[in-house]
Structure formats: C-alpha cells, structure tokens
Amino acid sequence: MTGRILIDLFSTLDGVAQGPGGTDEDPSGGFAFSGWQAGYPSSSMGETVSKGMQGLDALLLGRRTYDIFAAYWPHHTDGPSGEIGRLFDRVPKYVATRNDDLALDWQNSHRVGSDLAAEIAELRTRHREVHVIGSVDLVHSLLAEGLFDELTLWVYPILLGAGKKVFDDGALPSVLQLIEPPVADSDGVMLLRYSRTDRVPAVGTFED
Numbered sequence: 483m484t485g486r487i488l489i490d491l492f493s494t495l496d497g498v499a500q501g502p503g504g505t506d507e508d509p510s511g512g513f514a515f516s517g518w519q520a521g522y523p524s525s526s527m528g529e530t531v532s533k534g535m536q537g538l539d540a541l542l543l544g545r546r547t548y549d550i551f552a553a554y555w556p557h558h559t560d561g562p563s564g565e566i567g568r569l570f571d572r573v574p575k576y577v578a579t580r581n582d583d584l585a586l587d588w589q590n591s592h593r594v595g596s597d598l599a600a601e602i603a604e605l606r607t608r609h610r611e612v613h614v615i616g617s618v619d620l621v622h623s624l625l626a627e628g629l630f631d632e633l634t635l636w637v638y639p640i641l642l643g644a645g646k647k648v649f650d651d652g653a654l655p656s657v658l659q660l661i662e663p664p665v666a667d668s669d670g671v672m673l674l675r676y677s678r679t680d681r682v683p684a685v686g687t688f689e690d
Contacts, residue, residue: 498645544617552588657681
C-alpha cells in the first residue's frame, strides 16, 4: 500500500493560514487577527469539510495544532461536529515535534522524529489517507521537500496583510494540477483542490 499525504488549510485571499479558528489559537509573532474565520459560519463549506474527511485514517499535525485539537475534539464527539470529533479521537495522531519531553496525552498519539522524509515514507505504508490540518510550520516543511500528494484550500475573501502564509519562500518550485472545478458558496468562500505533480514551472518569453 502506498498511502497519500493530504494537506487541508483555511486561507485568506492573501494566503494567510495562521489562527483561523479562535482568538487564542495562534497569536504568535504579534498576529492580531487570530479567529478571522468567525464571520463565515458557512454550512455548505462545513459539508465539504466533512466530505473531505471521509477517507481519513490518520492525522499528521504540528505541535501547536495538536495541542488545540487535543484540548477540543475529545470533548466534542456529540452534536453537529460529533462525526469529526469521533473520527479524530479514534484515528492515530502523529505529531511533528523535536521535544521528546512533551507528553502526548490524547489517545493513540505518536511522536514523529526529526527525519521527516523517512517518517512520511513509513506513514505511507501504514495508512491510506494521512491528513495534515492547519500546522502551517509543518506544511512549510512538506512543501519545501515535496512530501505531499494533495493540497486543499478553503480560501476566504479576506485580506489581512500579515501572518503566516501558506507558501513561504522555501516552497519547492512545482506545478500543481487542479483536481476538480473550484466551488464557491454565497459568502465567496472558495474550495480549491490540487494534486502535486513532478513538473517544474516553465520559463520563457511570450512571442507573437
């Protein structure tokens, strides 16, 4: 079995993926807009998020996102978000952290070591779909080394002008392929799904 690594991110129109979900989610670096997603309680986009999780059988998370999820999802296994809560609670969670002393108390949680490429290769042999949710710093590492198969972006019509971006200067130059036509809801939130290819951007000159 060769499993896939799928990145799922909420992003502003200017590419900021930092702290979408709550005011105390990620104020690091003096970020003043943590919780910017709050003005868009889109039920239709909620359905697409749930649909995208159907094949998920493992999570790969950065340390900050893991701590946020571990504090929230085990206590939200009922109600409207219960299906996702039960899924996250059940599947293995792999946490990218270099701190061996930090406890991973959420059930079925495991530490990922410093050799990210080797760890990703091992995860591919164990799981069909490993989802990376949030975890912007980890995503930067995956993009820099080409260690992903799909990138799903929920893009919100917001400009923040500051914050951690989906793509930083270290991303591996590559061409992504659109998997399906973009989907937008009535609030202007757009779903974009891309697969990674082995192609690199072509350069040249436009001629008549």
